[in-house]
Every structure is written in structure tokens, then in C-alpha cells.
Amino acid sequence: xxxxxxxxxxxxxxxxxxxxxxxxxxxxxxxxxxxxxxxxxxxxxxxxxxxxxxxxxxxxxxxxxxxxxxxxxxxxxxxxxxxxxxxxxxxxxxxxxxxxxxxxxxxxxxxxxxxxxxxxxxxxxxxxxxxxxxxxxxxxxxxxxxxxxxxxxxxxxxxxxxxxxxxxxxxxxxxxxxxxxxxxxxxxxxxxxxxxxxxxxxxxxxxxxxxxxxxxxxxxxxxxxxxxxxxxxxxxxxxxxxxxxxxxxxxxxxxxxxxxxxxxxxxxxxxxxxxxxxxxxxxxxxxxxxxxxxxxxxxxxxxxxxxxxxxxxxxxxxxxxxxxxxxxxxxxxxxxxxxxxxxxxxxxxxxxxxxxxxxxxxxxxxxxxxxx
Numbered sequence: 001x002x003x004x005x006x007x008x009x010x011x012x013x014x015x016x017x018x019x020x021x022x023x024x025x026x027x028x029x030x031x032x033x034x035x036x037x038x039x040x041x042x043x044x045x046x047x048x049x050x051x052x053x054x055x056x057x058x059x060x061x062x063x064x065x066x067x068x069x070x071x072x073x074x075x076x077x078x079x080x081x082x083x084x085x086x087x088x089x090x091x092x093x094x095x096x097x098x099x100x101x102x103x104x105x106x107x108x109x110x111x112x113x114x115x116x117x118x119x120x121x122x123x124x125x126x127x128x129x130x131x132x133x134x135x136x137x138x139x140x141x142x143x144x145x146x147x148x149x150x151x152x153x154x155x156x157x158x159x160x161x162x163x164x165x166x167x168x169x170x171x172x173x174x175x176x177x178x179x180x181x182x183x184x185x186x187x188x189x190x191x192x193x194x195x196x197x198x199x200x201x202x203x204x205x206x207x208x209x210x211x212x213x214x215x216x217x218x219x220x221x222x223x224x225x226x227x228x229x230x231x232x233x234x235x236x237x238x239x240x241x242x243x244x245x246x247x248x249x250x251x252x253x254x255x256x257x258x259x260x261x262x263x264x265x266x267x268x269x270x271x272x273x274x275x276x277x278x279x280x281x282x283x284x285x286x287x288x289x290x291x292x293x294x295x296x297x298x299x300x301x302x303x304x305x306x307x308x309x310x311x312x313x314x315x316x317x318x319x320x321x322x323x324x325x326x327x328x329x330x331x332x333x334x335x336x337x338x339x340x341x342x343x344x345x346x347x348x349x350x351x352x353x354x355x356x357x358x359x360x361x362x363x364x365x366x367x368x369x370x371x372x
Contacts, residue, residue: 059090060269062262065102066093066115068305070147070226071139071254071319076304077297078280087272106132112262113273117253118335120179120344126354127347131260133356134332136274137281137322138254141244146317148225148244148253150189151232153214157239162221165193165242172201174210174222179344182223184335185247187342214238225253227307230316243317251331254319263356274359275366278325282370288318323370325360 066072075091078084084091094111102114103122107130115138116122126132141148150173156162162171168190175182187197203219210222215237222238232238244253256277263270287297298313307313322328332351339345364370 059085059088061090061092062113062269062273063094063111064091064113065105065111066113066256069254070301070305070307070316071321072115072305073284073297073301073318074138074277074281074321076280076300077283078276080300080303081280081283083276083279084273087276089269089273089276103130103132106130106257106259109259109261112259112266112270114257115254116257117181117255118184118251118332119181120339123336123339123345123349124347126349127345132354133258133260133263134255134327134354135258135263135270135356135359136256136277136325137252137327137360138256139252139319140322140328141248141251141253142320143245143249145245145320146240146243147319148229149247150186150221150223150241151214151229151238152221152241153217153219154236154239156220157241162241165189166195168193168221169195169199170201171220172203172218174203174205174213174219174224176206176223177204179339181251181253181335184338185244185251186223187338189242189247211235211237223247226316226319227305227312230312234312234315248331248334250328251335252327255327255332258356258359263359271359271362274325275363278323278360278363278367281321281325282323282367284318285321285323285370288320322360323372324364326357327355327360329355 066075079091094105102111102116103125105111106114107125117139122132139147150168152162152171156171161167173186175186177183183197183202186200186202190196190199203213205213205219205222207224207228210219210224211228211232213219214222214232215235221241222232224232225244229238229240233240244251258270283293284297286292287294298310301313302308302310329351332355336345336348336351340348
């Protein structure tokens with residue numbers, strides 16, 4: 001069952017990270033090798049200059065709504081290094097702290113690009129006629145990546161009370177909401193231990209509240225994302241238990257979406273945005289897996305996200321992504337199936353009409369294959 005958290009909890013964690021908690025062409029690329037090579041470093045250096053080029057005299061503006069997050073690093077790098085300006089683009093941020101607000105804004109033409117994850121609300125909105133295209137990757141949970149997932153109170157791990165999925169039986173586990181990716185991820189993890197959601201108690205909390213609740217022992221575990229997992233671990237509240245890829249391998253907890261009017265009516269601009277964005281994804285991936293320009297990229301993340309503690313970046317697993325920008329249609333379809341089977345999605349949508357990898361394909365065509 002689900003119960004609200006005691007009103008006495010005061011939210012002291014002020015970091016903000018997109019919940020995302022969630023193509024018609026090739027599946028996502030495998031995770032890049034973590035070993036740098038001289039050739040790869042040279043290729044990255046030539047493709048990702050650190051100095052911003054001179055912007056064109058006039059830039060076309062794109063309205064975008066994304067929440068400050070580590071997984072949004074590709075966008076920040078593309079802005080800071082001038083990749084968007086080089087394509088004649090400037091971004092105008094529109095406030096939108098949840099997917100529930102972002103989707104109507106896309107439909108109304110108030111924004112052209114938004115970010116979110118797999119959720120019942122996304123599929124239901126599309127089924128009700130909101131014209132949205134899922135176009136670019138922001139976070140793919142590749143096997144081996146340690147970002148996000150389930151964290152457990154440290155005392156429960158240290159005592160041996162919780163060692164594997166089956167040991168979650170009877171615990172109070174925090175999720176963001178029913179019908180969201182955190183509930184879906186928890187259900188998939190429990191199934192690996194022969195359990196269902198009925199075997200645990202769930203409490204609906206925001207990510208910052210989860211960290212405080214673990215510290216107060218008001219919950220036993222949480223399905224969370226970075227940097228909240230890293231913060232709870234660093235403060236001694238929790239221990240890492242199962243990363244997101246161990247719940248749902250190759251899941252897309254965060255994706256970028258275009259309005260249909262932007263995808264079709266401003267197709268050339270939409271393609272140029274994708275090219276610049278994928279350049280940013282690749283630079284982020286190079287820093288994450290090979291250490292290329294890592295300090296510079298961390299400085300960009302510190303500037304653009306609420307996570308200001310430099311030391312945590314060296315402790316925290318960075319969310320992985322596709323360096324070619326493609327989302328994974330198979331895992332998105334599996335998520336919709338689960339939400340439908342569990343009564344959250346009355347009418348499933350044809351995802352071949354929603355997932356549109358043409359923009360990622362264009363970026364790869366222009367930039368060439370990623371060099372791992």
C-alpha cells in the first residue's frame with residue numbers, strides 16, 4: 001500500500017534533478033569503452049573544441065523545458081562550447097518542473113523541446129492526441145553503469161538484513177509516484193526476487209524528500225537517481241543496492257521530445273539542434289568513460305546544475321547515454337506494456353508513430369560514427 005510521509009519532515013535537500021521518472025530505427029548503441037586511446041582522444045578533441053566559435057549575427061530561438069540534471073550534461077556542454085550557436089541556434093528556457101506540466105506546454109506550442117521519462121502520463125497524453133515525438137536520448141541505463149536505482153538504509157545493509165532483491169519483502173520503499181518510472185523500476189526489481197509490489201509498502205516522495213526520509217529512518221529504501229543517491233551515500237544515510245540497469249537493462253529513464261509542429265514545421269532547425277546536442281552527448285560520454293576534458297565538463301555541470309560539491313562528481317556514477325543520441329524503442333515499448341497491464345494506460349499508442357530517430361540519424365550522418 002502507499003502512505004504519505006509524516007508532515008514533520010522538513011526538506012533540507014535542495015538539489016534538483018530530472019526524474020525522468022522514463023525509435024523507429026536502430027537500437028541504442030552499446031556503452032563506450034572506458035579505456036582511452038590516442039586516436040579517440042584526438043578525434044574527440046577535433047570534434048569538441050573547448051572554445052566557443054563566433055556565433056552567427058542572427059540566431060533562431062528554440063523554446064525548451066528541461067530540469068537541471070546530470071543526465072542533461074550533453075545540452076549544457078553544447079551550450080557552453082558554442083555548438084548550438086555554431087548551428088545558428090539559441091535556447092530559451094521555459095520553466096517546467098514536471099513532465100505533467102511539460103506535455104501540455106508541448107501540445108500548446110509554448111515549448112518546442114521537453115524532457116521526460118517513461119510514465120503512464122506520457123503514453124496517456126499521446127493517446128489523447130497530444131502531438132509529441134520521442135526523438136533523442138538523455139539517459140540510457142546501460143548494463144554496468146551504476147547510476148540511480150535502489151538505495152537502502154546503510155544499517156540494513158551493514159547488518160546483512162538486505163542482501164538481494166528477495167530481502168526487500170516487508171520494507172517501506174520510496175517511489176516518486178504510481179504510474180511513474182520509479183514504480184515500474186521497483187516492480188521489475190522485485191520480480192527478480194520473486195516478489196511483487198504487494199510484498200512491500202511504498203511511500204510517495206520527491207527525490208530530495210527521499211534522502212531526508214532515509215536519514216530519519218522513515219523509509220527503508222528508495223528508488224532514486226543521481227545526484228540524490230550519491231548525496232545519501234556520502235552523508236552516510238544509505239548504501240547502494242541495485243543500480244538502474246539491474247532493474248531494467250537499457251531502460252530510457254530520460255528522453256528528449258519534440259512537439260510535432262517543431263519536428264515537421266521547423267525540421268531543418270530540429271535537425272541542427274540534434275546535431276549540436278549529439279556533439280554534446282559525445283563530449284559528455286568522453287568525459288564520463290575516458291576522462292577526456294573531465295575537469296572542464298565537471299565545471300560545466302557545476303555551473304548548470306544544483307550539484308556544486310566537486311568531490312561528489314568523483315564519487316558518483318554518471319548516467320550513461322547513447323553517444324549517437326538514439327532512444328531504445330524496445331524498452332519504451334516494454335514500459336508501455338507494463339503500465340497497460342497494471343491498469344495505468346487504458347489505450348496503448350502505436351510507438352512507431354511516436355519514436356522518431358530521424359534526428360539522431362541526421363546527427364550521426366553529419367558527425368560520423370562515434371569513436372569509442
